[in-house]
Amino acid sequence: xxxxxxxxxxxxxxxxxxxxxxxxxxxxxxxxxxxxxxxxxxxxxxxxxxxxxxxxxxxxxxxxxxxxxxxxxxxxxxxxxxxxxxxxxxxxxxxxxxxxxxxxxxxxxxxxxxxxxxxxxxxxxxxxxxxxxxxxxxxxxxxxxxxxxxxxxxxxxxxxxxxxxxxxxxxxxxxxxxxxxxxxxxxxxxxxxxxxxxxxxxxxxxxxxxxxxxxxxxxxxxxxxxxxxxxxxxxxxxxxxxxxxxxxxxxxxxxxxxxxxxxxxxxxxxxxxxxxxxxxxxxxxxxxxxxxxxxxxxxxx
Amino acid sequence: xxxxxxxxxxxxxxxxxxxxxxxxxxxxxxxxxxxxxxxxxxxxxxxxxxxxxxxxxxxxxxxxxxxxxxxxxxxxxxxxxxxxxxxxxxxxxxxxxxxxxxxxxxxxxxxxxxxxxxxxxxxxxxxxxxxxxxxxxxxxxxxxxxxxxxxxxxxxxxxxxxxxxxxxxxxxxxxxxxxxxxxxxxxxxxxxxxxxxxxxxxxxxxxxxxxxxxxxxxxxxxxxxxxxxxxxxxxxxxxxxxxxxxxxxxxxxxxxxxxxxxxxxxxxxxxxxxxxxxxxxxxxxxxxxxxxxxxxxxxxxxxxxxxxxxxxxxxxxxxxxxxxxxxx
Numbered sequence: 001x002x003x004x005x006x007x008x009x010x011x012x013x014x015x016x017x018x019x020x021x022x023x024x025x026x027x028x029x030x031x032x033x034x035x036x037x038x039x040x041x042x043x044x045x046x047x048x049x050x051x052x053x054x055x056x057x058x059x060x061x062x063x064x065x066x067x068x069x070x071x072x073x074x075x076x077x078x079x080x081x082x083x084x085x086x087x088x089x090x091x092x093x094x095x096x097x098x099x100x101x102x103x104x105x106x107x108x109x110x111x112x113x114x115x116x117x118x119x120x121x122x123x124x125x126x127x128x129x130x131x132x133x134x135x136x137x138x139x140x141x142x143x144x145x146x147x148x149x150x151x152x153x154x155x156x157x158x159x160x161x162x163x164x165x166x167x168x169x170x171x172x173x174x175x176x177x178x179x180x181x182x183x184x185x186x187x188x189x190x191x192x193x194x195x196x197x198x199x200x201x202x203x204x205x206x207x208x209x210x211x212x213x214x215x216x217x218x219x220x221x222x223x224x225x226x227x228x229x230x231x232x233x234x235x236x237x238x239x240x241x242x243x244x245x246x247x248x249x250x251x252x253x254x255x256x257x258x259x260x261x262x263x264x265x266x267x268x269x270x271x272x273x274x275x276x277x278x279x280x281x282x283x284x285x286x287x288x289x290x291x292x293x294x295x296x297x298x299x300x301x
Numbered sequence: 302x303x304x305x306x307x308x309x310x311x312x313x314x315x316x317x318x319x320x321x322x323x324x325x326x327x328x329x330x331x332x333x334x335x336x337x338x339x340x341x342x343x344x345x346x347x348x349x350x351x352x353x354x355x356x357x358x359x360x361x362x363x364x365x366x367x368x369x370x371x372x373x374x375x376x377x378x379x380x381x382x383x384x385x386x387x388x389x390x391x392x393x394x395x396x397x398x399x400x401x402x403x404x405x406x407x408x409x410x411x412x413x414x415x416x417x418x419x420x421x422x423x424x425x426x427x428x429x430x431x432x433x434x435x436x437x438x439x440x441x442x443x444x445x446x447x448x449x450x451x452x453x454x455x456x457x458x459x460x461x462x463x464x465x466x467x468x469x470x471x472x473x474x475x476x477x478x479x480x481x482x483x484x485x486x487x488x489x490x491x492x493x494x495x496x497x498x499x500x501x502x503x504x505x506x507x508x509x510x511x512x513x514x515x516x517x518x519x520x521x522x523x524x525x526x527x528x529x530x531x532x533x534x535x536x537x538x539x540x541x542x543x544x545x546x547x548x549x550x551x552x553x554x555x556x557x558x559x560x561x562x563x564x565x566x567x568x569x570x571x572x573x574x575x576x577x578x579x580x581x582x583x584x585x586x587x588x589x590x591x592x593x594x595x596x597x598x599x600x601x602x603x604x605x606x607x608x609x610x611x612x613x614x615x616x617x618x619x620x621x622x623x624x625x626x627x628x629x
Contacts, residue, residue: 069432
């Protein structure tokens with residue numbers, strides 16, 4: 001048994017994405033509170049989104065503001081109240097202050113810690129477990145060996161990024177607005193971040209997405225599925241925000257099929273790699289899973 | 302009214318970097334109230350700027366002889382299995398007399414608090430604790446003093462001051478990255494390697510994991526339709542804000558720069574010592590321009606050192622000469 005999940009920021013995106021190959025969806029954009037369609041803050045849309053997921057027998061998680069400032073906290077609390085009332089399967093917290101708010105005000109909500117919580121050590125995970133956390137994504141810089149040890153020793157679900165762009169940084173301000181002074185479609189900042197500029201230096205490409213800096217290359221773990229399953233990992237994330245909807249649907253279908261086949265002795269990832277290549281513009285990498293620099297790809301081949 | 306304007310405020314502590322024993326002595330002689338060092342292997346800097354146990358003992362003795370304080374920075378995220386080692390390290394440094402510990406990892410903070418109820422624990426700026434709820438979370442782990450992220454405005458600091466029992470340290474000389482501190486892996490995305498130092502692993506390329514940052518944000522970046530002179534990573538000296546921080550009752554004003562020359566640190570400390578004292582005595586109105594001019598000259602010196610350091614890091618990372626962009 002495994003879970004394939006992804007993040008979807010708005011109701012429109014959910015409706016236009018074929019989610020059949022996913023088991024769960026993280027709803028809402030934790031990185032930007034600047035548009036009303038963001039499912040985190042839009043009760044009407046969130047109710048519809050959760051209903052759609054339920055009808056399709058998918059689990060519904062809701063994210064929360066990843067780096068809230070003092071002025072954002074009341075809005076964060078309101079959003080948590082909505083999630084609690086709508087009845088979601090879990091909320092995702094990236095911020096330890098948000099974790100504290102959930103524990104104090106909405107103790108019945110299941111809590112997953114998101115990537116920006118900067119989780120590096122077993123000691124931290126055990127403390128988070130004490131606080132009621134059920135699942136976490138560790139900082140990408142941890143290797144698979146470290147993640148395996150962490151999982152075995154803490155007894156919580158460890159979510160892994162299987163495919164997609166890595167978040168390399170989050171900024172205080174929207175860099176898309178800063179770097180693209182005259183957007184092609186003024187007023188629509190959703191388009192602005194979706195079409196954020198690519199940056200290149202030293203043969204390396206990065207993508208800008210609003211406040212985020214993303215890796216140019218897509219993490220691709222398709223070759224390594226057998227060892228991931230063998231190590232007992234079962235929660236897998238496909239990072240698809242900012243990608244076109246065909247990417248979100250197709251990559252999930254490829255991984256679902258591959259995960260089902262990965263236990264077979266004659267598992268051959270090459271055909272999946274060829275399929276995935278269609279959806280990658282800057283090539284693949286393995287992040288830090290094998291203790292290399294994030295942009296390297298470690299082929300088993 | 303006359304009396305009010307002459308009111309004296311509580312004097313904040315001036316905290317200086319000590320990348321070496323020589324820098325420590327210079328900083329104290331220049332007027333720092335406290336200094337921080339990195340124990341070898343445990344801080345966010347190269348080992349050249351960290352101190353051995355023997356040097357730490359000498360540093361404590363020197364500090365205490367002058368009635369000053371010494372803190373040790375454990376400001377990286379260690380590996381899980383290194384935390385027991387870190388706790389032993391804290392224990393031995395406490396025996397030396399080290400007065401406080403600057404820690405980043407939440408679990409490490411929690412373990413240190415449980416084992417050393419009397420230790421003074423400072424939250425590193427590397428976690429970027431951005432809001433009051435987050436500060437209260439760290440307080441519940443056992444933090445006594447928080448180091449406020451550079452992004453926080455005065456009203457945010459006021460809120461933290463009024464609503465948390467923690468003391469507050471503010472960075473008056475540091476740099477602001479294009480990302481929140483501790484939330485960037487651009488350097489390790491490009492280059493990342495691990496080195497076993499015996500009983501501690503350093504991950505070069507990852508500032509979070511205690512290795513150095515190659516400052517790729519300072520390289521030339523090509524954007525689809527243009528050119529960026531670096532993604533943004535600017536050093537700052539606070540000036541106008543200092544009197545406001547003093548009025549607010551900020552407990553500690555911290556200068557970063559363990560990798561600077563001893564001379565530059567001496568000058569920075571000496572500048573802030575005199576400026577803070579003048580602010581406390583309410584004597585800046587007549588000499589503000591002179592202070593400002595002095596700060597401009599210091600800025601030039603610092604930028605030259607920083608540019609050299611950035612170019613060296615980029616060259617080390619890329620294996621070829623690469624001019625870095627440094628903005629004033």
